[in-house]
Amino acid sequence: MIIPDLTPRFQLVPPERAREIRTTCARWGYSALAVTAMDAALLVYYATLPQASVFAGVFGxxxxxxxxxxxxxxxxxxxxxxxxxxxLHEARFARRFPWVMWVFSMPTTGVSLLVLWGSDHGRFGGGWSTLLYLLVVVAPFLVTTVVAVRCFTLFQAPYYYGPVPPRA
Incomplete structure (x- = not known):
């Protein structure tokens, strides 16, 4: 037996709130995509270095x-x-999915930091190489945290998109 989904799908929001959601998602989302592209380029560059760690490449x-x-x-x-x-279904997904990505990236960041901590720092060359390692491994985790928090606060239920009073 299939149980139908009886929850409401759409809810009216004030025009200024709708505009705020659209602009915030575009601004933060495209900025995060730019950071992703930059970090992917750093990851490719880091993989070409002679002292690059395989762990950093995989976990990064x-x-x-x-x-x-x-x-x-x-x-x-x-x-x-x-x-x-x-x-409402898309808002619920947007509120939860970035947190799932945050949880998935947390162990890889922790393990790769342990690899850096337990390794011979001479192999990493110290200085710029270690900084590049941290950028490749830790920066995605931090930006994912920021995106997850922003998505959660933007689509917070029910206050932000709660019942709209009827028009007079």
């Missing part, structure tokens, strides 16, 4: 993938408000 790549998925979610949620009605 996984963290960049999680950041990419969270950024695309944020950027695409600007379409969650078609014609002044908030798509």
């Amino acid at each position: 790549g996984f963290s960049v993938l999680m950041l990419l998925m969270a950024s695309v979610t944020m950027a695409s949620c600007r379409n969650a408000v078609p014609n002044g009605y908030l798509n």
